[in-house]
Amino acid sequence: MSYLSLTHADREEMLAAIGVSSIDELFRDIPKGVRYGRELDIAPALTEPELQRHMEELAGKNIVDEVCFLGAGIYDHYVPAVVDAVLQRGELLTAYTPYQPEMSQGVLQAIFEYQTAICELTGMDVSNASGYDGTTVAADACFVAKHATGRTKIVVTEATNPQVRQVIKTYAPGFGLEVVEVPHEGGVTDPDRVREAAVDAAAVIFQQPNFFGNLENAPELAAAANEAGAMPIAHVDPVSLGVLEAPGEYGCAMAIGEGQSAGNSMSYGGPHYGFLAARNDYIRRLPGRIVGETVDAAGERGYVLTLQTREQHIRREKATSNITTNQTLLALAGLVHLSLLGPQGLKELGETCMALRSYAQTELAKAGLEAVFPDKATFKEFAVRTGRPARDALAAARAKGIYAGYPLGRDYAGLDDALLIAVTEKRTTEEIDRLAEALALERQP
Amino acid sequence: MKLIYEKSQAGRRGIGVPKPDLPVPEVPQELARKSPPRLPELAEPEVLRHFTKLSTRNFGIDTGFYPLGSCTMKYNPRVNERIVGLPGFANLHPLVEDDAAQGALELEWHLQEILREVTGLDAVSLQPAAGSQGELTGLMLFRAYFKDKGEDAQRRKIVIPDTAHGTNPASVTMAGYELTPVKTDARGNIDVEDLRDKVDEHTAGLMLTNPSTLGLFDENIEEIRDIFHGVGALMYYDGANLNAVCGISRPGDMGFDVVHINLHKTFSQPHGGGGPGGGPIAVRESLEPFLPVPVVVKDGAGFRLEYDRPKTIGKVRAFSGPFGVFVRSYAFIRSYGPGLKEMSEVAVLNANYILARLKEAYDLPFDRLCMHEFVLSARSLKKEHGVSALDVAKRLMDYGFHPPTIYFPLIVPEALMIEPTESEAKETLDEFVDAMLAIAREGAESPELLHDAPHDRPVRRLDEVRAAKNPIVRFRFEQHPVEQLPVEQSAGARQLEAQKGA
Secondary structure: OOOOOOOHHHHHHHHHHHOOOOOHHHHOOOOHHHOOOOOOOOOOOOOHHHHHHHHHHHHHOEOOOOEEOOOOOOOOOOOOHHHHHHHOOHHHHOOOOOOOHHHEHHHHHHHHHHHHHHHHHHOOOEEOOOEOOOOHHHHHHHHHHHHHHOOOEEEEEOOOOHHHHHHHHHHHHHHOOEEEEEOOEOOEOOHHHHHHHOOOEEEEEEEEOOOOOEOOOHHHHHHHHHHOOOEEEEEEOHHHOOOEOOHHHHOOOEEEEEOOOOOOOOHHHOOOOEEEEEOHHHHHHOOOOOEEEEEEOOOOEEEEEOOHHHOHHHHHHHOOOOOOOOOHHHHHHHHHHHHHHHHHHHHHHHHHHHHHHHHHHHHHHHOOOEEOOOOOOEOOEEEEEOOOOHHHHHHHHHOOOEEOOEEHHHOOOOOOOEEEEEOOOOOOHHHHHHHHHHHOOOOOO | OOOHHHHOOOOOOOOOOOOOOOOOOOOOHHHEOOOOOOOOOOOHHHHHHHHHHHHHOEOOOOOOOOOEOOOOOOOOOHHHHHHHOOHHHHOOOOOOOHHHEHHHHHHHHHHHHHHHHHHOOOEEEOOOOOHHHHHHHHHHHHHHHHHHOOOOOOOOEEEEEOOOOOHHHHHHHHOOOEEEEEOEOOOOOEOHHHHHHHOOOOEEEEEEOOOOOOOOOOOOHHHHHHHHHHOOOEEEEEEOOHHHOOOOOOHHHHOOOEEEEOOOOOOOOOOOOOOOOOOOEEEOHHHHHHOOOOEEEEEOOEEEEEOOOOOOOOOOOOOOOOHHHHHHHHHHHHHHHHHHHHHHHHHHHHHHHHHHHHOOOOEOOOOOOOOOOEEEEOHHHHHHHOOOHHHHHHHHHHOOOOOOEEOOOOOOOOEEEEOOOOOOOHHHHHHHHHHHHHHHHHHHHOHHHHHOOOOOOOOOOEOHHHHHHOOOOOOOHHHOOOOOOOOOOOHHHHHOOOOOOO
């Protein structure tokens, strides 16, 4: 099944208009030595019903019916039906970057509204139109910080998502940056350690809540960075920001994060969107698209891509980034979800996550599992010791239809028995009871 | 049209949240939110209507012809949208153990195999999130490869032709390389004489789009390959224009060592108003050890993610890549099978047909058969009648078409870059051509008609200079609208718009 319209007669007529005798002749500029003389070795074409069946078979080989307590950066939050309905509007789905504003006011206004939502959540002045994901926006932020401060050291806390740290380290050599990690102490970061590391640093990046789910003393971490003249950059979870303070309110220069929690299904890791917001001081250094308000020739309000002299298509090798295609559709999903929730809904979403998380902590403690980081305040995620290799605990729970969490030993030494457990508003007390039962340890006298 | 924030009424809600009968724990005082974010407050029907109304103020492939050169705006099959929403795909967490993701891994592995075949290269990483990230990843691989050979300090230069997308030089800077520009010759190929003087043992490699952004296949590609490989340098293929050559000519066979593939162009991921995209890279065997992790490997009858690659550059994005993009592109490819070759043939036929019908009415800087796109110039219209490429683009909107890419590539003044793709019916192509011919006549007879265009879009031409001088980049609630000082600019400067498709 192909999606071509031309008939045989169309093709003949068009070749005649061009003045060639065959399709082959259209390719006469390609040297013979680099032509591909064979048929592509790809499985035969499928009709739509065959394709649907084939894809259902593939999808059926994935296991998605286990109760999900897995988080570690991607979360099983509910995606409202209205999100799907909006994203399937063909005028939005099948458009591209709004280079021509008169054809694109819908997307442009939506991005302007998205930028506003991100600024409101984070307490920042300006947001871009989205980055690829929660890891790449961290690399982008490093590039901003380097040029804003003229410094070449990046400090990142060890309690920041390991994949975020790995992406920063992968980008760093090209940017001419050195990356220094500050170890956690008991699951949180000591502001004094940050203060020492931040000397001569361009930025201090920390996560709130951090990778272990624990709440950092974020205001003190930001203050420690500011004292050293380094830019404090908070990596935050958008659905936490109804209950947790906005980074702009505790002195951060930038706020970044993974947007999946708001409006996107897990989809085996993407496509999702990263958000990146900053204080006004950095507006002309930001990477990516930014939409601004203006007026048209009749004086009516309208929206355009703006501050384009930052961007690669104009500034080329002096651009603030090479980003072109971004994640607008997924950011739109985030905007729709946040618009449905409103401020009260976002707060309630956070409260429900916390209530269920607290219940899970209590029930797991009753089942004999110790907290890895006792007495630490958390949001929707926490770590427990399973009393055996975490993979064994995971396997035992999976046998009972529960995907219990993320084995922290994958990234942190000394935590081979620890699982990171995430609880979203989709979980129920009954499911948590099943989790506790599946992980329960023999009581010691 | 009102912003969603201007429709907000305190106390309205669009969706409820489950409230279990449990106490809500306190957040420590110093970490708790003090004042709530001012998100919109609307009931569900009003939220849906707001975004539906926004959609009516937008134009996509589903609306009509979208010949945005270099962006490959082709049909996005609806079945792919249904498939990507299958619970087995949409509800799969990326950190599950491999046994729970066998269908996803099998799909990724097959997509890797297909991309190897289409590019003629040995190994694939699906991880990069878009074409420009594929470029950057490719250049990181260049550095890792030369570092491994002890030549990274010596090889600092990347050669890029003056027709290149802006992403190429921007990626060069981000990878820590230096840019060496090379000229284009009178036939639209790389100027080989200029090139010879610029390639030596300090050259790390070339970045080339082939066919180029002029829509022309570089006739000297074999000689270019010999020049770079002759000094031990590498070649990077910007796959933005791969839609011209699937099954016809493979980058690996042209001599390229690293290729990125824009899944959102050639393989039909919907562009989503700006994204998402997908930018997998394919590489020659010598570069495989440096690929980002994880890599999807076949292991007996099953599939797994492999992390143990001691020479890897690391990660450029989370997980194995934008999976939903892979689902759509894989489905698109399976619809065509080996017929991908016909897809490219028809894309090239469509472009040449429009070119043949338009080349008398507009300037044609390089008079050759084109590949899947071509570049015209409105230079004569501008000189004789004061009508610019921008005016032509805006007038096309009145005829119901999305404009082509304009003012790119930079070496063509008043450029109009047209890419029809394979999806379109001949009638659509004819209607577009008729509109372009009518606009050329209008430009000569009544230029003000073009200067004032568009006439029936939701907005007239927008003041871009004002937007950039006094940036208003978010709604400011009670402080909105923001008082702005008038910006003194000529009418021309107000409309000057540099753009590129990518």
